[in-house]
Amino acid sequence: MSQSNKPQRLRRSQLAVPGVSEKMLTKAASLDVDHVFCDLEDAVAPSAKPGARQTIIDALNGLDWGKTVRCVRVNDATTEWCHDDIIAIVEGARENVDTIMLTKPFDASDLKFADKLLSQLEKKLGLKKKIGLECLIEEVEAMKNVWEIAHSCERLECLIFGMGDYAASQGMSVKDIGKATYPGDLFHYPRYQLTIAARAAGLDAVDGPYADFSNPEGYAEECRRALTIGMVGKWAIHPSQIAPALEVFSPDQEDVDLAREMIAVYREAEAQGIGSVNHKGAMVDAATARVFQNIVDRADLIGM
Ligand code: COA
Ligand code: MG
Numbered sequence: 001m002s003q004s005n006k007p008q009r010l011r012r013s014q015l016a017v018p019g020v021s022e023k024m025l026t027k028a029a030s031l032d033v034d035h036v037f038c039d040l041e042d043a044v045a046p047s048a049k050p051g052a053r054q055t056i057i058d059a060l061n062g063l064d065w066g067k068t069v070r071c072v073r074v075n076d077a078t079t080e081w082c083h084d085d086i087i088a089i090v091e092g093a094r095e096n097v098d099t100i101m102l103t104k105p106f107d108a109s110d111l112k113f114a115d116k117l118l119s120q121l122e123k124k125l126g127l128k129k130k131i132g133l134e135c136l137i138e139e140v141e142a143m144k145n146v147w148e149i150a151h152s153c154e155r156l157e158c159l160i161f162g163m164g165d166y167a168a169s170q171g172m173s174v175k176d177i178g179k180a181t182y183p184g185d186l187f188h189y190p191r192y193q194l195t196i197a198a199r200a201a202g203l204d205a206v207d208g209p210y211a212d213f214s215n216p217e218g219y220a221e222e223c224r225r226a227l228t229i230g231m232v233g234k235w236a237i238h239p240s241q242i243a244p245a246l247e248v249f250s251p252d253q254e255d256v257d258l259a260r261e262m263i264a265v266y267r268e269a270e271a272q273g274i275g276s277v278n279h280k281g282a283m284v285d286a287a288t289a290r291v292f293q294n295i296v297d298r299a300d301l302i303g304m
Helices: 022-030 046-062 082-096 108-125 140-144 146-150 163-170 188-200 216-228 239-249 253-271 286-302
Strands: 013-018 035-039 069-074 099-102 132-137 156-161 204-207 233-236 277-279 282-284
Touching (some): 013 022, 022 035, 035 046, 046 069, 046 082, 082 108, 099 108, 099 156, 132 140, 132 146, 140 146, 140 163, 140 188, 156 188, 188 204, 188 216, 204 216, 216 239, 253 277, 253 282, 253 286, 282 286
Parallel strands (some): 013 035, 035 069, 069 099, 099 132, 132 156, 156 204, 204 233
Antiparallel strands (some): 277 282
């Protein structure tokens, strides 16, 4: 992975909250979740979008969000709402918004547009902190351009696989958003591409929604698939999906202890000029240490 000086934020669970619902926004602020995105896009009808901006601003300014990352999902750059969404939210919430999530980009120019607009607003308002950018990859064009999107601007922190719109964009035959049988895993190829691009650019890769919130086992299985290929979290569309995501995307304490032990063993061997050693019947070398270092980095971020 490329070295990154981006803010390190937890994204094991990203909760979607319709920006029109004061009740759900209030509930979201009370939950122990890494990240909440207040939605101005698909969960808000066109006629309600302008009003939802103020509802979100009031929630960001008025509620105690604790350590939760406060994100706002805005409409895409082809719509008449995108620029007003970003301007209204940043001017209204200022330092109380941490990141903006851009929807449906096609190529890097969409990200560069949002990046420039945010830079102008930060300058105009004299903001003390930089607002982060996250973006969905949910169009086939974006998947083809995922590498250039990942490297589009320094502000970008995270790529999210939006499988609902992506399935539609590719013309896939699916009925339930997030369920991915094929015969194998229908979303393996796009998820994998996205994760490679994200890692190479020093970004977090996050998995999108699973609509059937009364199927916790199906949801957990999708979390495990995402974790295995290098993603750091998954969306929750309902509060009941937060706990399973936190469970899957947090390493077990014994795995963390083992990782720290393996790295210590490797460092000791390295100091003695030895490249690979036998530790309890398993080989430990530089590559092993790197894999274990990922677990330790996650544990440090979580505070384990
Ligand atoms: N964020 C915050 N609170 C939520 C929530 C969410 N995404 N989804 C449900 N809740 C709250 C409900 O308001 C309810 O609160 P209460 O116990 O204080 O009354 C509680 O959690 C239980 O909700 P439940 O009755 O089981 O669900 P529902 O019928 O109210 O809502 C959905 C179901 C699917 C409509 C709702 O979860 C939702 O709108 N999810 C987000 C959809 C979205 O953002 N989609 C776009 C991105 S994919
Ligand atoms: Mg979408």
